[in-house]
Amino acid sequence: MALSSPANALVAFRSINKSFGSTQALVDLSLQGSAGSVHAITGENGAGKSTLMNLLAGVHQPDSGEISVRGQALRLESPAQAQNAGVSTIFQELTILPNLTVAENLFLGREPHRTGIIDRSLMRRRAEQALELVKCRVDVNAYCQALSVAEQQLIEIAKGLMADADIFILDEPTAALNGPEVDTLGELIHSLKTAGKLIFYISHRLEEIFRFSEAVSVLKDGRLVGTFETHELTQDELISLMVGRPLGQLFPPRNPHPSYLGCALEVSELVTSEPEHAVSFRINRGEIVGFAGLQGQGQREIIRAVAGVGPHVGGRVKKRGPGDALQNVDLSIVAVARSGIGFIPEDRKSEGLYLSLSIEQNVALGMLRQLAMWRRAHVRKSGIDDLLLRMRVRANDQGQLVSSLSGGNQQKVMLGRWLASGVDVLLVEEPTRGVDVGAKSEIYALLREFANSGGAVLIVSSELTEILGLCDRILVVRDGEITAELDGVGTSEEEIMRYALAGSTADARKEL
Amino acid sequence: MPVSIMKSNRSGLRLATIALPALLFVVLSILSPAFLSVQNLSNINGQIAALLIVSLGQLVVALIGGIDLSVGAVLSLTTTIIVSVSPDFALPAALLAGIAIGLVNGIGVTVAGVHPLIMTMASMTFLQGLALLIHPVPGGTVPDYLAGLAWTSAAGVPAAFFWCVAAVTIASFLLSMTRFGLRLFAIGANQASAARNGIAVRWYSVSCYVICSVAATIAGIFISARVSSGDATVGAPFALDSITAIAMGGVQLAGGTGSVAGVVLGTITLGLLTNGMNLVGISPFLRTAATGLLLLVAISMQRRTVIGV
Numbered sequence: 059m060a061l062s063s064p065a066n067a068l069v070a071f072r073s074i075n076k077s078f079g080s081t082q083a084l085v086d087l088s089l090q091g092s093a094g095s096v097h098a099i100t101g102e103n104g105a106g107k108s109t110l111m112n113l114l115a116g117v118h119q120p121d122s123g124e125i126s127v128r129g130q131a132l133r134l135e136s137p138a139q140a141q142n143a144g145v146s147t148i149f150q151e152l153t154i155l156p157n158l159t160v161a162e163n164l165f166l167g168r169e170p171h172r173t174g175i176i177d178r179s180l181m182r183r184r185a186e187q188a189l190e191l192v193k194c195r196v197d198v199n200a201y202c203q204a205l206s207v208a209e210q211q212l213i214e215i216a217k218g219l220m221a222d223a224d225i226f227i228l229d230e231p232t233a234a235l236n237g238p239e240v241d242t243l244g245e246l247i248h249s250l251k252t253a254g255k256l257i258f259y260i261s262h263r264l265e266e267i268f269r270f271s272e273a274v275s276v277l278k279d280g281r282l283v284g285t286f287e288t289h290e291l292t293q294d295e296l297i298s299l300m301v302g303r304p305l306g307q308l309f310p311p312r313n314p315h316p317s318y319l320g321c322a323l324e325v326s327e328l329v330t331s332e333p334e335h336a337v338s339f340r341i342n343r344g345e346i347v348g349f350a351g352l353q354g355q356g357q358r359e360i361i362r363a364v365a366g367v368g369p370h371v372g373g374r375v376k377k378r379g380p381g382d383a384l385q386n387v388d389l390s391i392v393a394v395a396r397s398g399i400g401f402i403p404e405d406r407k408s409e410g411l412y413l414s415l416s417i418e419q420n421v422a423l424g425m426l427r428q429l430a431m432w433r434r435a436h437v438r439k440s441g442i443d444d445l446l447l448r449m450r451v452r453a454n455d456q457g458q459l460v461s462s463l464s465g466g467n468q469q470k471v472m473l474g475r476w477l478a479s480g481v482d483v484l485l486v487e488e489p490t491r492g493v494d495v496g497a498k499s500e501i502y503a504l505l506r507e508f509a510n511s512g513g514a515v516l517i518v519s520s521e522l523t524e525i526l527g528l529c530d531r532i533l534v535v536r537d538g539e540i541t542a543e544l545d546g547v548g549t550s551e552e553e554i555m556r557y558a559l560a561g562s563t564a565d566a567r568k569e570l
Numbered sequence: 571m572p573v574s575i576m577k578s579n580r581s582g583l584r585l586a587t588i589a590l591p592a593l594l595f596v597v598l599s600i601l602s603p604a605f606l607s608v609q610n611l612s613n614i615n616g617q618i619a620a621l622l623i624v625s626l627g628q629l630v631v632a633l634i635g636g637i638d639l640s641v642g643a644v645l646s647l648t649t650t651i652i653v654s655v656s657p658d659f660a661l662p663a664a665l666l667a668g669i670a671i672g673l674v675n676g677i678g679v680t681v682a683g684v685h686p687l688i689m690t691m692a693s694m695t696f697l698q699g700l701a702l703l704i705h706p707v708p709g710g711t712v713p714d715y716l717a718g719l720a721w722t723s724a725a726g727v728p729a730a731f732f733w734c735v736a737a738v739t740i741a742s743f744l745l746s747m748t749r750f751g752l753r754l755f756a757i758g759a760n761q762a763s764a765a766r767n768g769i770a771v772r773w774y775s776v777s778c779y780v781i782c783s784v785a786a787t788i789a790g791i792f793i794s795a796r797v798s799s800g801d802a803t804v805g806a807p808f809a810l811d812s813i814t815a816i817a818m819g820g821v822q823l824a825g826g827t828g829s830v831a832g833v834v835l836g837t838i839t840l841g842l843l844t845n846g847m848n849l850v851g852i853s854p855f856l857r858t859a860a861t862g863l864l865l866l867v868a869i870s871m872q873r874r875t876v877i878g879v
Contacts, residue, residue, distance in 0.1 A: 171748075
């Protein structure tokens with residue numbers, strides 16, 4: 059392939075290995091990018107795209123292997139060193155700081171100065187030019203906490219593109235942007251390319267990959283599937299390269315008539331914090347309902363308020379109690395758990411599991427939940443064994459510490475603990491974050507099995523495929539409000555995105 | 571709308587920050603005729619100058635989300651060094667000690683990863699012991715040139731006032747004009763994001779602890795000049811007082827929010843309270859109790875993100 063000939067390679071990754079704990083994020087990965095091109099990097103979530111780019115950005119260092127820029131092997135120990143080597147990164151998680159103004163954020167780390175004293179008028183002028191570039195109309199003196207997510211993303215882009223660099227990394231830059239804003243970004247990328255820069259464009263939005271890039275590298279489970287010339291591929295070919303299998307096999311079949319089993323959870327007029335809107339929804343027994351939407355639109359706040367771990371200002375939650383009657387639930391974490399609602403947080407390591415305890419103890423803590431405090435804490439070991447076997451937790455024995463398990467097995471233990479304690483409603487944040495593909499389908503099957511036996515599940519996920527494949531009903535959240543209720547079967551990714559994006563930045567600002 | 575103003579600035583100033591000292595001022599001038607006398611006002615000024623300098627140092631550490639409990643012990647140690655070392659080396663020796671203590675605190679927190687409370691509590695205890703060892707009984711002689719620095723007045727304005735003005739000017743310059751200051755706010759808001767913007771977070775954090783220790787040393791120099799003696803326990807109340815003063819000035823101990831103006835107002839509030847209680851004849855022990863209450867009230871009024879339970 060002409061694209062990866064080492065002669066004109068500006069950046070070359072050679073045999074890179076990188077692991078986090080027991081998860082191998084990148085395996086013997088080699089990749090090259092040449093000047094004057096847009097090189098897309100794609101793959102499923104957790105394929106290693108962001109990890110690879112974080113190595114070039116100096117955020118992480120490879121365990122083995124070599125990164126060379128302009129033919130020179132470099133060890134990038136910090137983001138500052140990467141910047142000095144001519145790498146400018148637009149990170150997926152916004153690095154905009156809320157207590158700095160737009161201008162300060164744009165120039166943080168390279169403020170125009172005279173002997174350490176910031177030249178504020180020059181900074182403001184150049185900030186205005188930068189915002190002009192991305193067609194973002196905000197006051198450069200405004201503090202960033204008052205801005206919408208889309209505006210912050212535009213500022214992040216302006217900041218990255220302004221840098222005096224040869225290599226640009228754009229990690230999911232369009233997550234919060236609407237159509238015209240993406241067009242503007244396209245023009246900017248094109249002008250960088252013609253100026254001889256190398257742009258690494260990470261995205262799983264296929265249309266953008268085909269619009270912007272010359273070359274595309276597909277990653278899967280930390281390995282390189284291949285680097286291809288974009289125009290030689292069709293969308294379908296690219297998808298099958300990314301997924302490596304048809305989507306259908308990943309997800310269990312759905313429940314055809316969940317509503318007949320009755321209501322399990324009813325949330326009415328829930329207000330999570332002052333500026334947000336009130337939301338109402340219900341979940342039936344036997345049903346899996348998913349919140350979809352762009353990140354940071356309030357779906358996480360809603361599920362956390364229902365779980366009793368996040369703040370709520372007003373509203374009521376009712377849950378099915380004995381004899382099918384709906385009973386009010388006090389929204390404190392203790393009362394919520396007592397009423398039979400389990401919450402599986404996104405960050406299971408710090409918020410969910412007892413990492414330094416064994417699998418057995420983690421599960422037993424769930425089983426003992428209903429016992430009085432002074433009762434002897436006796437748990438039948440065989441009960442736990444059955445559970446672990448049923449959940450297919452891969453561990454040497456029950457005594458193994460949870461911290462030594464892989465992400466997927468940890469999630470199963472987390473799930474197992476709630477199942478063992480006999481809850482009938484599960485609230486799950488990002489059910490498969492940091493979980494390898496094999497364990498993913500097992501977790502989906504467990505959630506479905508739970509629903510089929512009369513339980514109700516509410517999930518929040520940033521992975522649209524997960525929402526589409528798993529959920530019976532999809533609630534789209536935008537700006538703290540449920541903007542659409544869609545059937546899980548027959549809904550497309552585009553339809554969800556339409557509701558998730560419907561408001562332009564102008565609308566969002568009006569509501570502030 | 572006032573709400574939106576408070577939401578979108580990083581000074582942490584709110585109505586109460588400004589109203590409380592103003593209210594105290596009015597109440598005290600009504601309650602006690604002696605309060606408004608030039609003599610008493612310059613007295614207050616002298617009393618709060620040291621606290622102001624220490625609190626400005628505490629502000630710098632608080633901006634990055636740290637805390638320094640050792641400031642009082644540093645202050646005490648400084649006064650003992652000054653009366654124990656030969657007059658020619660008194661100032662350099664005190665400043666060197668201050669820098670060294672700041673370095674140890676900063677490196678302990680950022681490199682060794684010790685929690686700032688524990689790290690600075692350990693150095694506080696260590697330094698307190700050291701100060702008592704050097705100079706167990708209050709007394710000694712302070713170099714002559716120092717007394718002049720604290721007691722002379724120019725055009726009727728007492729020297730303490732100039733110390734305050736100098737400290738406020740330097741702190742304001744550092745925090746609002748320089749790259750250094752801006753980056754402290756960035757680190758305090760989100761260390762990881764700041765690092766991704768190419769800021770050497772560790773270097774800045776260590777610098778903050780050094781600045782804070784040096785500020786406490788300077789306050790110690792001022793105090794030893796004012797009382798013309800060394801006292802190994804004179805600094806004891808400063809750790810809590812400086813934290814109370816910055817909290818009342820709207821500085822968020824979680825980092826990223828605070829201002830020099832707020833610290834000045836917080837220090838004045840605390841100073842007026844002490845002075846007022848004196849004038850009105852309330853027991854000084856009650857003043858200590860009041861400081862504890864004020865700290866609680868000031869911290870409770872700050873907006874924080876709610877965590878579960």
